[in-house]
Amino acid sequence: MSRTIKVLLAEDQSMVREALAALLGLEPDIDVVAQVARGDEVLAAVRGHDVDVALLDIEMPGATGIEAAAELHREFPELKLVILTTFGRPGYLRSAMEAGADAFLVKDAPAAQLAEAIRRVLTGERVIDPALAAAALAEGANPLTDREREVLRAAADGSTNADLATTLHLSHGTVRNYLSTAIQKLAARNRAEAVTIAREKGWL
Amino acid sequence: MSRTIKVLLAEDQSMVREALAALLGLEPDIDVVAQVARGDEVLAAVRGHDVDVALLDIEMPGATGIEAAAELHREFPELKLVILTTFGRPGYLRSAMEAGADAFLVKDAPAAQLAEAIRRVLTGERVIDPALAAAALAEGANPLTDREREVLRAAADGSTNADLATTLHLSHGTVRNYLSTAIQKLAARNRAEAVTIAREKGWL
DNA sequence: ACTCCCGGATGACAGATGTCATGTGCGGGT
DNA sequence: ACCCGCACATGACATCTGTCATCCGGGAGT
Known part of the structure; x- marks a missing residue:
């Protein structure tokens, strides 16, 4: 029989x-053993708690869930990482991966799907919405x-x-040059539109 | 002894x-009797379910929680309305009230505080974060x-x-005139800054 | 009647923004 | 050695944006 799954919630x-x-x-079969409210508190919490799965929101103060994930992946390669986000932006998926x-x-x-995903990553599976994966592949990488x-x-x-x-x-002038190239790469007509486009793609 | 509190969740x-x-x-003592995912489904759900308290998110497709609240208040004046939102913008508080x-x-x-607030509104109390209330009063109404x-x-x-x-x-030219006055009323230096300011105050 | 405020408009002007050509220096590939 | 992409810069140019003065008509107060 298997132990309960220990989860950190950020x-x-x-x-x-x-x-x-x-x-x-x-x-x-799931036990939330630690909770944190900031991205920069994640690492310390995992060090102190013996965790199987880290559940990370992206938008957090201190550090994003993606930055926290990168740190955790370096220090605890066996730890499973689940990213949970409000915005299904293709660029986010790419950087999360x-x-x-x-x-x-x-x-x-x-x-x-949350508990489901937690169980599946522990078997070595990867859990990604197929539609989102397709969108991420379709639009290519961040051109900036x-x-x-x-x-x-x-x-x-x-x-x-x-x-x-x-x-x-x-x-x-350099500022204007950078903005000008960014505007062109994003097919926008001015900086404001460029910001909108970059945001919705998760490139900002 | 009092019955359980019937809650609608939007x-x-x-x-x-x-x-x-x-x-x-x-x-x-709390029972979630109905759940909806869109602002424009709230009214029908309340009509069909005998609800004591409606718990409404602001940012929703179809209609905002505030719009839904206004409709409910007209049709069911005794129904208690709890607004739940990600953004504590003073302008939101004002229009919610x-x-x-x-x-x-x-x-x-x-x-x-959630269950707490639900119980308190049923006794006729109003539940508002004092700091947010102060901020809403301090900044005055939407000048636009x-x-x-x-x-x-x-x-x-x-x-x-x-x-x-x-x-x-x-x-x-009229577009530019309106934007110009908006920029000045918001003490911004261009339209983009005006948008940022209006957003953070909940005035957009 | 008079005065505001709002929606809507025009024209003139100055400054901000976007584009383009062109240049330097650095580092990575081949 | 060569080329390329990137960071950074300059100057010239055209267009966009923001401001201001000024106008009209309608409604709401006084």
Whole structure:
């Protein structure tokens, strides 16, 4: 007979986190042994708790679930990693997989899939929504260079070129050049549209 | 002795919705009698189910939880309305109250507050985070006129002035005038910053 | 009657933004 | 050695955006 599955839950919204814990608590073979609310608390929690599966939300303060997954994968290669996210953005799936994730679930999937996924990753399976996988493959990788992405991300809140130049320690013209190439790569007509497109693809 | 409290749960993300149902299921005096995933399904569900409290997420397809609350308040004035949202935006709180809500909870509050709030609204109490209430009062009401808000919302995805003019059936110059006044009312330096500010205040 | 405010519009102007050509230097492949 | 992509820069140009003054008509207060 097999032991119960020990799960770490990382999710910043208390109500959602505790609700998920309640949900998993209904499963007789699953035990939530630790909960954290920040991405940068995940590593310490796993070090201190003997965990089989880490359930990680992407959008968290401190560090994203994907960054946490990458760290965990380096330090605990046998630990199974399940990414749980609100947004089924193809770019997220891609980077989650590169970080060593074993499963990728969106929060609008039926709740039953959560326990199901936890059990399946422990058998060595990978759990990914096929439609999302297809979308991720179809659209290809992020075409932006590191710098272009940084500049676009910094421009996302409405900063002017002059602002960006000072905060990023770049020349006025260089900022415009990066934004211009980003706009063209994303087939947008201005920086705002470029931000929208990059966001929805998970490239920001 | 009092009967169990009958709750309707409206939340679009299945996993969160069913997790919240599991959480409330642990309370002996609370019974989740109906669940819906869209704002425009709320009214029909209440008509068909004899509900004491409606628990409404704001961000939903079909209609927002606030719109649903306003409808419910008109048709069932005795029904208690609890708004549950990811974003504690002061503007949301204000419109929720105007729609007749009895409680306003943010998802990063502790889970225990949920059942607590449900019980308290039934005694006639209003449940609102004091800090959020203060913020809502401090910043005052939405300064934008209907038209300014519409134009700003339409501009949020990166549309150009020419686009906005055609989709909103306005002159090129009028679009710019509305955006200009909106930018000044929000103390922004351009439309993108105005969108950011309006979003974070819940004014969009 | 008078005054606001709102929706809608025009024209002029200045500054911000996007594009393009072109240049440098660095590092990685072949 | 050569080429390429990337980071970073400059200058010129055209267009887009934001501001301002000014106008009209309608409704709501006073």
